[in-house]
Amino acid sequence: MSDLIRVVPSAPRRWPLALASFGWLLALLISLPAIAQKAPPKTADVYVDGAGVLRWQGSKEEVALFGVNYTTPFAHSYRAHRRLGVSPEQGIDQDVYHLSRLGIDAFRVHVWDVEISDTLGNVLENEHLRLLDYLLQRLKQRGIKTVLTPIAYWGNGYPEPDTAQTGFSAIYPKARAYNNPRAIRAQENYLRQFLNHRNQYTGLLLRDDPDIIAYEVCNEPHYRQPEAEVSEFVQRMVAAMRATGYKKPIFYNLAESPAVANAILGSPVQGFTFQWYPSALVNGHTLRGNLLPLVQQYPIPYAQDPRFAGKPRLVYEFESADILQPVMYPLMARSFRSAGFQWATQFAYDPLTLAYANTEYQTHYLNLTYTPAKAISLLIAGKVFRRVKRNQPFATYPQDSTFEDFRVSYRNGLSELNTPEEFYYTSTTTTAPRKPAALRRVAGTGSSPLVQYQGTGAYFLDRLAPGVWRLEVMPDAIPVRDPFAKTSLRQPVTRISWNTQPLRLELPGLGTDFTVRGLNEGNTFQDQASGGTVALRPGAYVVAARGKSTAAYTAQTQLGAIKLGEFVAPAATNLPTQVMHTPPAQLPAGQPALLRATVAGAEPTDSVLLIAQHFYGPTRTIPMRRPTLTTAEATVPAELLYPGLLRYWVVVKHSQQTTTFPGGFAGSPRDWDYAPQDHWETPIVTTGAPLPLFEAAQDQQRVETGGVNGSGWSDYVTTGSGRLALRLLQAPTPASPPAFFDPQAPVAFLRAYFGDRLAARATEAGNFRELVLRARRGGGAGPVRLVLTTRDAAAYATEVTVGPELQEIRVPLTAFRPAQQVLLPRPYPSFLPMTFRADGPPILPLAQAEVLQILLAPAAASATSERPYLDVESVELR
Template identity: 40%
Template sequence: MVNRTLILILLMAISLNTVAVNKADKGKIYVDNHGVMRDVRTGKEVSYFGVNYTVPFAHAYRALGYLGVDRKSAIDRDVYHMSRLGFNAFRVHVWDVEISDAEGNLLQNEHLDLLDYLIAALEKQGIDVLLTTQTNFGNGYPERNTDTGAFAYNYEKCRIHDTEEAINIQERYIYQFATHLNPYTGKRYASDPAIIAIEINNEPCHSGDAAAATSYINRMVASAKEGGWQKPLFYNMSHNQHIVQGFLNADIQGGTYQWYPVGLVAGYNRKGNFLPLVDNYRIPFRNNKNYNKLARIVYEYDPADNLYACLHPAMVRTFRKEGFQWITQFSYDPIDMARFNTEYQTHFLNLAYTPQKALSLMIAGEVARSVPRGADFGVYPQDTLFQDFRVSYQHDLSEMNSCKKFLYSNHTTTRPVDPDKLQQIAGWGNSPLIRYPGTGAYFLDRLSEDSWRLEVMPDLLLTEDPFQKPTLQREVGAILYREHPMSIALPSLGETFSYSGINKDNHRKGKAVDGVMTAYPGTYILSRNPESSVAADPSFVAPAETKAVFEILHEPAKSIAKGDSLTLRATVFSKILPDSLVVYPREVSFWNDRNKLYKMRHTSGYQYEVTIDNDDTKDALSYNIVAFIPQGSITFPQQKAGTPLSWDFNSTQYYTTNLVDQHDPIVLMEPGTAPDGTEVASIPGGQRVQLQYIHRAPVDNNYYRLRYIPSEGWPASNAPMAVIKRWVGDAVKTHPYSAQKQLLVITLGEYAGLNELEVALISAHGITYSTRMTPARMIQLPLTALKQSPTFIVPAPYPDFLSRRFESSITLPLKAEEIEFVQITIPSDNRPVILDIKGIWLQ
């Protein structure tokens, strides 16, 4: 009897345990019959936002090794910042070449161990995970691949999904991946509810037909299910458009998409108003069978190769309009190597090294979670204001202003809705509530009626263009820890609040005067009541201070009017500010006792300025800036010891500003070097188009030569074209007479194979003004001849199914002072084209 009772108890226990496991196996979310991801417990829609991050694999793994950084500690630091920014989603495409052998067996090695550790760290912060099981490409970028003996190295990427032997190997790999036991969570991937889904492949390349694709996917799905996987499975829809129906027919619950709206790997920091380019993400197969049954997620997105802090919320707004419920940026740079930006130089994101972009991502996460799926706010620029959000190219600003949250990525004059009800503030620079001259981000989280937690990041200066060719021998950003006055105007704190440091080794404390405290990087409790005993998380994560940094950042004006005075502004980034900062005009001489020098005035933080006289008889003003420090003097821009008045100073580098009158042209294109900042593209992409610099001086004019071989077979309504585009915003914006220019002049050399071309100017509003004409050696166009027209999206976005045209919702007149790009378009006449461009200017 006793034995029977024990057996019954054991059976019941096993049964209950099985029920519990099965329930956990189904995860946190499910996809309903309408392609909507919902919470398993409540049935409510879910919305995720976060980042990709790759420390367990490839270059990030190796680089941290080169730098002597403990990788698990690095993961802890970065995951804290992901949580600090409010992310609830994480995705990584697993490098199968680093965790598998030639037969598809999962290898228990350090890469897999770090992935397990990362997943556990994310789960502790409440961040859910999407794993892409395989990439099927090498582990090298930006270095060379290392042949690990994994199966993916034995097959071409475009054959691996259509070769029977390779498919068998992948079935084994997927099964073992699903059944893998994470020692840090104590759960198998298949039974871990925080791993909400898997994506089978990262950007696959199929060589077979749609039916073969369906068969392949279903076999991978079956292998995952054999390993106990009961949660959603996803497959890539951004690639292989010719067989997309094969993906839609497969036994999956959703499709994955990417978006890189301004191309990739430019090699430099792009400029311009890209908000119109992120206004629309129309999927061409949205009416296909089964499309609406599948959930939609963004596995990767990024407005690459720029530092703007206004784009991420706009992109997420557009994703929400199209029904996306999971959105993960690519990719977050590890804090211990972000100063080099070597992992993917086209992307650059880290809270410490790109504070304004990071804050824009924080705001984008709020957009993802608060803007309803399917919400449509119109066409740019109408959609720059939506719900509690604002994006502005002119102010490079993302902003959230709700009753509970006030978040901003740049200086703002917007008044918060209700300061007394706020629960969270995060920002950079100045606002009606916070005034702060430091260059790091700051966060305030309400703890009680009269207490807040303050977290202040250290100061940052970007010292080089972070999008250049990557190397661990060049740091692109410097970090400083310095005190700054911080003014806080919160009714709940008053003007004499107390503050006390709570992070490790932060013993700073004091009392604000007129609402101003002394802030040093770290974490604090602020309270109206000095006797308050409220508790707060003491966490604080930031990079080490850059050693012996002394940088002067100064961008000379391109031009000023002859006779006008010139105000110079400079940023001095140093632990200890110089004794003085002095401007030395080029004309100073060791032999002259009456050299006129200009001492710069310290205005705030790291900022200095001075106004200097202007000689209207010269064509340019050239000068050096000299910093006087206790150790001596340093002359910039050459950063050389001494001053131009030292007897042995022999450098001839200067900052230069051109002095112009109203008759001087504004040069928009002058071939004198390789076509830096001038880019060429084709619409549709993939055609043969090249821009070459031809040097002819002093015998003749230098010129750019365009060679274009158009593709064939396009209908007349969608005829291909080549596009030459150049950023000219800096030259136009700083020219004192730009508003008076009325004529666009273009000089051409040889040309052949074209009957007409389209000349266009693009304004700071992202609006194009153009006209078509017959080519001639000299073209003179009144600006009034250019009419508002569709804007071509150049460079090409990814995925390539996206439209290459944008039309604004408003009509605006062209103003010369707002010109940012000059563009020439060559429509195809089904003949090879040669076009030589000698110069373009505004008269």
């Protein structure tokens, strides 16, 4: 991954020269025409007004900044860059360009104090601190503001073992760091020295840098009673920081230790920080289904407390973990603004160097190149955050999925912004831009009325003058593994292809015979479109109506915080051809079946064939269509789909070479000596056959399961017949329940997505009459509730009686009535809502159903020592 195409060539410079260069850059930025996005003030500090609102000095405008955390100077990210042969400075340059391209104006990170301090809290002038300085300088040059958290309390290993660590956090864990006298003194010493550290690139003390607008003292502290210890610790940390002469706001985490919230609310800090992980963390696979109810509001339990209401609030970390759908961020941003937040930073943006493998934090995955649609959704979310008014109310989802200039559609996998000047979209859309002639910026993936493109990478269009645009096209990103499963630097989860593909533009004033000229380093492309279409490789281009001179636009021409010729993308992934496919759980007999696969590394001239065989029956070789360079599809004829088992393979023919998938083996299954046994298969079922929604023996990697807020857990056990069952268990009742503990909430759950399975039998959806649960209950377990939710987030529920012996429980679908769903996986922090209800038809619309929830309610007091449990072998529709 060290072979990276980039044009951000600037050697590190010491601070006097850097300041001179930065002044030149500021002059350029200030003189920019209206094509530049509105940015925060270049040099203004912030202050908190009498109403507790964070504002810019001078203009007195409210602060509203949106961005990311990013960690290359530290820990695994730093080590992985070195291991892959990419200098951290090069990585920072690449990533900060992409952040700027996404409109980011906020950066936050918890500093790995364990890597830049000793056990007494002395700051070490080492490589990690130098790289933090370098990163802060690069962010400053792009106009991105910073909030720093100097104390992280983290080891530096994850996901690896910790390496040699020198700092105080290596000997004082966070649960003791606030009441151990030596630890407290070390932290006071460290904070004083950290704020007085002089950035060797900007020449500014960290406490004086106007682009560092605030500090959060420490990351996610773990406190317990008594509150007096917490109060004293917070006061001492604030005093240590103020003793340096630092005058800007100091924030403190209020979400992590609610048991001592009073101590923090009553402390001398100027504001409070929160996080949001609405889909929990580390589910181990991609979550599916409509998860937008998880992010439709962020109610704060302290909102009416005058000690809280009069101070600003920030979101230091947020993420829709284990979710690739490009629809979550815009609604999260809107919910933040409704809750009064003025800063929100996602955790964490994946460095370009590592994003091919997603090793830094497997439960998070965000990178412009490798997750283009999700990245564009972050761009749109930033617009939401800056445009929605603080404390602005909204109706409950799904009534408000279209608001102001924004639209979010789960069904279309689409987030969209449509204003007279900007048109952004995360997926193919048919929406017409509001005022095409007024457009200044376009960005998206897929196609729209303005851009028709079959590639999977993102693209950006910025108007330079009437009839003249800058076009940036990213390479294709092709998922090859679930990025949220266990990761390794030896295992790509997404591969990159530099394909030349047709791109059609229909921009006002551009015409159909526009000219195209390459701008980025090494890009000598020049051509003229025909019929509005031109075939392009990834890169940066100036596009102009025929007859328009573009001589004034060079690679060095400034456009907002970027230059026209800047372009950053990884080289094409050097791997053999791959074919990715998941077989359907069932196929209906007697009906043609369309099978689709993702193809990576195949040339446009390669042949792709589907070889389909009814087990020990007839075999057919079917040419596969190539709707795009990265997809292939073929229809299996009905004559092959009589009840039984369909086995099939995909064969890629390149020149004289034939390769068969799954497995990537040489040869074809039709060869007499083709020995590999790998194949895909799916059962062919008759009308009326049961449809499995959950099978414990097969679906462990498809479902989410566990306890709710510490009240339970889950396991897999075998029943008397030797079959596997999911066990939901109730945890022992805590002697002191945690804050926000709901004794009436479920103790454990199963969430199973089955929308794809039902879609394969869509023509029969109206024929199913009952849900059949094979289960048993023991240990005095509480009631069992079944919930089915639809694509529009409406829920239908019923309670069932489960006995102590394994049995089939037949539940008529008519027993399911409109109800609320439990928000699963459980959001964090734990004070967030437990349930959600959306209106739907009075009768369960089974054809729209996609998720099953099984909820184990808390048991009454039990006379036995056995843990209450529910075992579930299977659930199916009949």
